[in-house]
Amino acid sequence: MAGLRERKKEQTRRRIAEVALRLFAERGFDAVTINEIAEAAEVAKVTLFKYFPTKESLVLQGVGEEDLAGIVAARPPGQSPLEALRAHYRAFATEPVVVAAVDRDALITQMRVIFDSPALSSGANDLLYGQRQALARVLAEEHDELTAALMAAQITASVLTLQERFFRHLVDGASLEEAGRHLVEDVELAFDLLRHGINH
Amino acid sequence: MAGLRERKKEQTRRRIAEVALRLFAERGFDAVTINEIAEAAEVAKVTLFKYFPTKESLVLQGVGEEDLAGIVAARPPGQSPLEALRAHYRAFATEPVVVAAVDRDALITQMRVIFDSPALSSGANDLLYGQRQALARVLAEEHDELTAALMAAQITASVLTLQERFFRHLVDGASLEEAGRHLVEDVELAFDLLRHGINH
DNA sequence: TACAAAAGCAAACCCGGTTCATATTACGTT
DNA sequence: AACGTAATATGAACCGGGTTTGCTTTTGTA
Incomplete structure (x- = not known):
């Protein structure tokens, strides 16, 4: 069963990734700050890092996952x-x-x-x-x-x-x-x- | 001719690299701080970074230079x-x-x-x-x-x-x-x- | 309704790396 | 030997990624 908790988590995760990708695409990876992403996604910086361990992982998740x-x-x-x-x-x-x-x-x-x-x-x-x-x-x-x-x-x-x-x-x-x-x-x-x- | 200036530079460079390698070998790369290296090598942090652009380069210089x-x-x-x-x-x-x-x-x-x-x-x-x-x-x-x-x-x-x-x-x-x-x-x-x- | 677990948060902190304005040092010239 | 200049060194403040800490809010469950 997909509880409210899990749905919300998934939702937050996607929101962060989407915001990050958009900002990166607009202004380049290096020019975008973690704080900006967190702010735009309306989460705290520390929360962002609970979903994504590094800045790179915001983009690289799902890449090269073949086994x-x-x-x-x-x-x-x-x-x-x-x-x-x-x-x-x-x-x-x-x-x-x-x-x-x-x-x-x-x-x-x-x-x-x-x-x-x-x-x-x-x-x-x-x-x-x-x-x-x-x-x-x-x-x-x-x-x-x-x-x-x-x-x-x-x-x-x-x-x-x-x-x-x-x-x-x-x-x-x-x-x-x-x-x-x-x-x-x-x-x-x-x-x-x-x-x-x-x-x- | 090898002026005093150039000799000193080379000397400083080597001292930094040696100190860094010794500290890394003793305690591991991650556990050693740039400030510690600079202090132990008796240079300012900013000087260290004039010789070596990154922490990694302290160890990787000369590696993989084949053409x-x-x-x-x-x-x-x-x-x-x-x-x-x-x-x-x-x-x-x-x-x-x-x-x-x-x-x-x-x-x-x-x-x-x-x-x-x-x-x-x-x-x-x-x-x-x-x-x-x-x-x-x-x-x-x-x-x-x-x-x-x-x-x-x-x-x-x-x-x-x-x-x-x-x-x-x-x-x-x-x-x-x-x-x-x-x-x-x-x-x-x-x-x-x-x-x-x-x-x- | 009560409560424990999960999730979120602000603020302070650490470290690698840069900027800047200031001091020191080596070198060529007179 | 004294001097001006350019190279080099420096401390201090700053930036951004990432962590730690202690606390509040939310959610599933009894």
Whole structure:
């Protein structure tokens, strides 16, 4: 049951995030102060920090939450880790369910804000760091440690590159459909490169 | 000619860095305050920040200064980018000239401090970000943009993994020679993987 | 109705980093 | 050797992100 308490909390949380995103989009991440956001969202500063641990998290929440290690761990028997990941991104590219459900403008605004701020880009980068280690741990079950670490590093780096290109298309004005079509091709290229190596 | 002015500057700079590294090693990066460092190094806070732009830079200076893009751009004709980079790291691993010149204990302490602090690890990570883009730009001369970006991402991620393992060996107590021997093998494995891909 | 838990809040505080106006120091010139 | 200038050093005040503390309000429950 969704009690009044929980509804209100969710509501407050969303209000803060929306206000923050709007202000960031208007004036840039660095030029907006936490106090301004709190004031505009009509909460105390300390309350804001109870919902969002850092200024960055106001924008980065929900970004890079994919569980690469989980995808590999849950793959059907007989499928290689790389095939499992390729299948996952293929599916994501051709049928971006999650994306379509969210407000498109908000998503694009979010991407633009992230791209425009080095602090946020770097923060988004960090989020993949944990994924990489988790993925390396899963891959270490069937490879030696160094190979697993290298594979994980290459895979996460490639995924990050794909994300960046997808978002860049959006930021540069492409529609969600156009960006999705690009992504479909890009995924295949990326995984082919991972699979067959750099010298063809 | 090295005037008194320049000598004093260099001296102050080194004193600050040494004091900072010692305090960080003793009590951890986060637990040491900029004011403490300034006080212990007998300079004003504002002076410290004239030498080092951020707290992180007190430890990260000199880390990740390799110029991947430059190595590729300067390679002899007929050599592939990957071969050029492999040759560079092979040479570095078998004959760590730079490393041998520096105080070993200080280097190892530095690595330990970096590894023990998420903020510093993430900062070291960021330093490779610029390298990656520069490398992608160079590679884009002979590949399409996506391929160049993916190659650069995979290469820098692999290099970072190699660095991490090298440093981890040192931090775990291996001698410089032992760590170097490991590195020699690791370099070959890493570049073979890059060259031939993940599925053999 | 009473009450404990959850949520919110204002104010003071800590720390990294910057600004500013003032002092000190090294260097080239006469 | 004395002097003027530019580089460097400094203390103090300030800013913004984030935390701590102690208190009030709100909400679910008995």
